[in-house]
Amino acid sequence: MIDRRRFIAATAAASVFSAARKAAALGAGGALRFGLTAVVVREHKRSFNQLAAYLSLRLGRPVSFVHRRSYDDIMGMLARGELDAAWICGYPYVQPRYPEYLALLVAPVYLGAPLYRSLLIVPKDSPARRMADLRGKVFAFSDPNSNSGYLVPRGAVADAGFDPDQFFRLTFFTYSHAETVLAVARGMADGGAVDSYVYDVMQKYEPDTVSGTQVIARSPTYGFPPIVARQDLDPEVRDRLRAALVGMKTDPEAAPILHLLTLDGFAEVSPALYQPIRALAQRAQVPALTPAKEQP
Amino acid sequence: MKPAWPRHWSLMVKLPLTITLMVFAAALIMGLVVIERDGKRQSARLEQQTLALARAVAAAGQEGLLSRDVWALYRTLDQLVDHAASEGGDAAVIDAMFLDPSGIVLAHTNPTDNPIGLPLPIGDDAARQSLAHALSAVSAHLVPVDIAPAGVIAAVVPIRVDESSVGLLLLRSSTRMMEAQLRVDALLVLAFALGLAFVTSAMGSVISRRMVSPLRDLSLGLGAVTRGEHGPVPLGEALDRDEIGQLTEQFNLMVDELAKNKRLEQDLANAERLAGLGRFAAGLAHEVNNPLGGMKNCVAMLARRPDDVDLVRKYVPLLDSGLNRIAATLQSLLAELRGESTLHACEMGCLGGLEGMVRAAIGESAVTLEWAVTPQDLSGVAIRCSCPQVNQIVLNLTRNALTALAGAGWLRVATRREGQEIVLEVADNGPGIDASAQRQLFEPFYTTSRQGSGLGLWITYNLIQRMGGRISVDSAPGQGARFTVRLPLVAATLATTELATTGGTERAA
Numbered sequence: 077m078i079d080r081r082r083f084i085a086a087t088a089a090a091s092v093f094s095a096a097r098k099a100a101a102l103g104a105g106g107a108l109r110f111g112l113t114a115v116v117v118r119e120h121k122r123s124f125n126q127l128a129a130y131l132s133l134r135l136g137r138p139v140s141f142v143h144r145r146s147y148d149d150i151m152g153m154l155a156r157g158e159l160d161a162a163w164i165c166g167y168p169y170v171q172p173r174y175p176e177y178l179a180l181l182v183a184p185v186y187l188g189a190p191l192y193r194s195l196l197i198v199p200k201d202s203p204a205r206r207m208a209d210l211r212g213k214v215f216a217f218s219d220p221n222s223n224s225g226y227l228v229p230r231g232a233v234a235d236a237g238f239d240p241d242q243f244f245r246l247t248f249f250t251y252s253h254a255e256t257v258l259a260v261a262r263g264m265a266d267g268g269a270v271d272s273y274v275y276d277v278m279q280k281y282e283p284d285t286v287s288g289t290q291v292i293a294r295s296p297t298y299g300f301p302p303i304v305a306r307q308d309l310d311p312e313v314r315d316r317l318r319a320a321l322v323g324m325k326t327d328p329e330a331a332p333i334l335h336l337l338t339l340d341g342f343a344e345v346s347p348a349l350y351q352p353i354r355a356l357a358q359r360a361q362v363p364a365l366t367p368a369k370e371q372p
Numbered sequence: 373m374k375p376a377w378p379r380h381w382s383l384m385v386k387l388p389l390t391i392t393l394m395v396f397a398a399a400l401i402m403g404l405v406v407i408e409r410d411g412k413r414q415s416a417r418l419e420q421q422t423l424a425l426a427r428a429v430a431a432a433g434q435e436g437l438l439s440r441d442v443w444a445l446y447r448t449l450d451q452l453v454d455h456a457a458s459e460g461g462d463a464a465v466i467d468a469m470f471l472d473p474s475g476i477v478l479a480h481t482n483p484t485d486n487p488i489g490l491p492l493p494i495g496d497d498a499a500r501q502s503l504a505h506a507l508s509a510v511s512a513h514l515v516p517v518d519i520a521p522a523g524v525i526a527a528v529v530p531i532r533v534d535e536s537s538v539g540l541l542l543l544r545s546s547t548r549m550m551e552a553q554l555r556v557d558a559l560l561v562l563a564f565a566l567g568l569a570f571v572t573s574a575m576g577s578v579i580s581r582r583m584v585s586p587l588r589d590l591s592l593g594l595g596a597v598t599r600g601e602h603g604p605v606p607l608g609e610a611l612d613r614d615e616i617g618q619l620t621e622q623f624n625l626m627v628d629e630l631a632k633n634k635r636l637e638q639d640l641a642n643a644e645r646l647a648g649l650g651r652f653a654a655g656l657a658h659e660v661n662n663p664l665g666g667m668k669n670c671v672a673m674l675a676r677r678p679d680d681v682d683l684v685r686k687y688v689p690l691l692d693s694g695l696n697r698i699a700a701t702l703q704s705l706l707a708e709l710r711g712e713s714t715l716h717a718c719e720m721g722c723l724g725g726l727e728g729m730v731r732a733a734i735g736e737s738a739v740t741l742e743w744a745v746t747p748q749d750l751s752g753v754a755i756r757c758s759c760p761q762v763n764q765i766v767l768n769l770t771r772n773a774l775t776a777l778a779g780a781g782w783l784r785v786a787t788r789r790e791g792q793e794i795v796l797e798v799a800d801n802g803p804g805i806d807a808s809a810q811r812q813l814f815e816p817f818y819t820t821s822r823q824g825s826g827l828g829l830w831i832t833y834n835l836i837q838r839m840g841g842r843i844s845v846d847s848a849p850g851q852g853a854r855f856t857v858r859l860p861l862v863a864a865t866l867a868t869t870e871l872a873t874t875g876g877t878e879r880a881a
Contacts, residue, residue: 199484214488216443246489248442255443263484264446 107138108313111150111162113219113301120281123336130333134320135313145251147221154178154306161305161317166350167223167357169302178304179314180347182321185340186273190300190349193272194224196232196293197260204267205292207232213266215244216259219251220362222271223353228295229269230360240361254278254285261288273300277338298356299349303342318344383584388576396569403561411554415547419514419525422545425465426527427512428452430541433470434531437478437539442488445470445479453481453543466524468543475507478539506530507540523547586620593623597630644831660698667694723787726763730770730785737779744786755794755859761835768832769798769855776802776853792861793841799854805847813845 108131112124124141131139142159144150147168153159155177169178183190198204204213207229218225230240248265250256253274260268272294279286303321305314324330325341334341381389429452436444453465469480471492480486486493494500512529529541670687677683727743734741755762766785773783777800786797805813812818814833836843840860847853 246442250443255447259443259446262446262450263482264443264479264488266487 107140108135108161108317109142109159110139111142111144111153111159111164113144113147113150113162113164120277120336123333126333126336130324130330131317131320134323135316137313147219151221154304157306157308159306160309160313161303163301163303165219165222165224165301166299166353167227168221169304170350170354170357171221177307179307179309180345181303181305181314181318182342183300183302183345183349184273184337185325185343186300186338188340189297190343190345191297192224192300193297194228194269194295195272195275195291196229196267196269196295197257197275197289197291198267199260199263200288200290202266202290206236207267207293208236208238210267211238211243212245214264215247216256216265216268217247217249218253218256218268218270219249222253223298223301223356224271224295225253225256225269227353227356227360227362228298230362231356232293232295234359234361254282257282257289258285261285271301273338280338296352298353299345302345302350383587384577384580387580387584388573391576392569392573395572396565399565399568400561403565404558407554407557407561410557411550414550414554418545418547418550419527422525422543423512423514423527423529425452425545426468426529426541426543429468429543430512430529430531433479433541434533434538437470437472437531438533440478442478446483449479449481464546464549466544466546468541470539470541471507472539473507473537475503506542507537509540523551583616586616590620590623593627597627641831641834644828660702664694664698667691723762723766726766729763729767730783733767733770733774734783737774739774739777739780740782742782742784742786744784746787755839755841755861761839765832765835765857766796766798768828769857772828772855773798773800773802773853776800778802789861790858793858794861796857796859797854798857799852801852804849804851805845805853806849810845810847814843 110128110131128139128141142150142153144153147165150159150162150164151168154162154164155173161181169180186192196207198210204210215229217229220226233240233243248259250259250268253270256265256268256270257275257278259265268289275286275291305317321342322344324334325343330341429448432452433445433448436442436448449468449470453468465481467481467486469486469492470478472478475491477486477488477490477492479488492503494503506528507530509528509530510532512527514525514527524544524546526542526544529543530537531539531541667690670691673683674680674687723745727741727745730743731741770783770785777783781801784797784799786799788795788797809818809820814829818829833843836857836859841858843855843857845853845855
């Protein structure tokens with residue numbers, strides 16, 4: 077089913093590619109459309125309203141945030157030119173695109189570095205202490221295109237010597253790290269994998285849900301989900317957006333927003349930061365990394 | 373009459389108690405019927421709500437079921453069930469679940485106890501069979517079976533796409549909230565019934581007080597009448613013109629009438645007493661007259677021969693005896709006239725002087741008198757009487773006998789002692805008295821003769837009663853009549869010498 081969804085998304089992306097360029101060019105003078113995914117706590121709307129207002133001021137044009145349930149949706153919209161920029165995950169970023177239509181803008185700086193981890197969580201009173209204990213159980217993934225919520229736990233299963241497709245009795249996608257925490261807290265899933273940043277933010281804003289869970293394993297650090305832009309976005313706009321985001325760290329006006337987002341700021345990073353994710357994807361035995369139709 | 377609590381409960385208690393109990397029972401029964409009906413209605417409403425909610429949840433979950441998006445299914449259950457609960461409906465949802473066609477849990481509101489990806493953990497075979505039946509169902513329905521134990525309503529909504537089952541929704545809600553509400557209603561009804569009973573008991577006691585107190589007065593009045601107190605009985609005015617009021621009024625009239633009759637009787641008795649005294653006076657005159665003739669002769673002889681000492685010695689004691697007798701007769705008459713009717717013990721010796729009076733009454737007629745009064749038998753015994761009254765009794769009875777004899781026959785007057793009684797008999801061989809006349813003999817104004825007042829025997833009867841004695845008659849037509857008077861003896865401590873002396877047997881011819 078996931079394959080099919082991905083296939084449809086990729087096909088759609090390919091067929092509308094050239095039309096999207098034109099649409100983007102036409103929309104250049106309008107609002108800057110910014111896509112959001114499960115990497116942030118979407119429910120935490122106030123911080124994004126303030127961020128939108130701040131960026132609008134810095135860019136001199138309105139900025140609107142667009143929420144979609146899955147990475148696929150956002151990636152498809154980026155491919156079709158329906159979005160100008162998006163906050164995506166490292167895994168979709170490292171997936172090959174032909175031709176490349178994304179440009180890396182910045183990465184959030186969290187706890188002093190543009191890095192985060194994947195946390196393995198179980199219900200509060202669960203006896204499980206490691207991934208091997210969850211064999212034959214129900215596991216909640218966030219999104220099939222998530223690094224911390226999908227690749228990392230699958231990699232952990234593979235590293236423990238099991239087949240990630242057979243290890244769990246049943247798995248499901250919540251399409252949101254926050255909902256993964258909820259699914260585990262409610263006992264719907266016996267385990268789940270979440271973004272450490274989202275988990276920390278939730279601890280601040282939804283302590284009741286978080287207290288229903290416990291963290292039993294932490295992954296090594298990976299590059300923080302990056303903010304990308306369409307490659308054909310006006311370079312000037314792209315530069316101003318990057319400058320505005322990077323400048324927030326030193327702008328006192330941006331401090332309250334960063335505080336709400338629980339981030340230190342944004343920094344320019346090298347695409348090499350996300351290379352470990354590509355390696356992980358191979359270990360985790362995820363399906364083909366390349367869109368079916370556009371394999372070379 | 374005495375309030376014997378609690379063996380006999382007054383109407384004042386019974387009446388309001390009965391009313392109260394009836395009102396309480398009626399209110400209780402009506403209230404319970406209303407609750408019962410309401411309970412059924414609420415139960416039906418709860419079933420409808422449960423089914424409607426189940427249909428809504430099933431519709432919302434169809435997409436998730438098709439794509440096996442278990443998290444979406446869970447969110448659907450979670451949100452709709454939460455929503456239903458926050459709406460404050462009666463349908464307190466216990467749980468809800470999506471199952472696939474083989475009975476595997478896809479989502480459950482309580483995922484901890486009902487893990488997804490496994491068959492629903494249900495108890496016995498019966499429940500499993502019910503579930504199998506539910507899984508094969510085509511249309512939404514309620515399951516009143518093992519999946520839904522008492523107090524639980526379970527709704528099953530099969531989810532079908534293109535005529536094949538893709539799963540089902542099972543939603544169970546509790547009737548506990550509804551039942552709690554019904555219990556509260558039942559308590560309210562009970563409180564209402566108790567309140568109503570309290571009010572009606574207060575009203576009932578007021579009403580019964582109004583109704584029963586005249587009855588109690590009547591009862592007291594009747595008791596007084598029974599004891600012979602014919603004086604005015606304090607009776608409350610009749611409050612209403614209802615039956616009890618009429619009864620009270622009639623009773624008052626009756627008491628008035630009785631009092632009037634009593635007065636009339638007393639008047640008649642007085643009149644007869646005076647008439648009797650008149651007759652007695654006539655007899656007395658005769659009694660006085662008897663010695664007077666001899667005394668006058670004595671006085672005339674003494675006047676002619678004042679110096680004859682023998683004559684003086686012979687006649688002075690005779691004069692003294694005659695005068696004493698007249699004095700005694702007059703004294704008793706005065707006592708009677710002064711109304712000194714108090715009874716005291718008297719010797720029967722006072723009967724001794726009557727013979728002359730009876731003989732005087734017989735006069736020249738052909739009636740033979742047998743005077744069997746034997747003062748010897750009677751000496752030393754006493755009865756409760758006054759001599760004039762005993763004399764009156766004997767005179768009345770002999771007068772009746774002489775009337776009956778109509779101038780010819782025999783008359784017998786006899787006394788004797790029988791144990792602690794003095795028996796006084798007056799018998800004649802007249803025409804006798806028939807049975808029906810005997811029954812009325814002692815009633816006032818009953819008479820067979822034209823001259824009689826019809827009071828003689830009645831007065832005689834009353835006198836005997838006052839002495840604590842009794843009178844009987846033994847007669848039949850053609851067999852003559854015998855009146856027997858029995859007077860009880862009293863201790864003879866009050867015997868007076870005066871009576872003893874006057875009772876001496878000096879007889880005038």
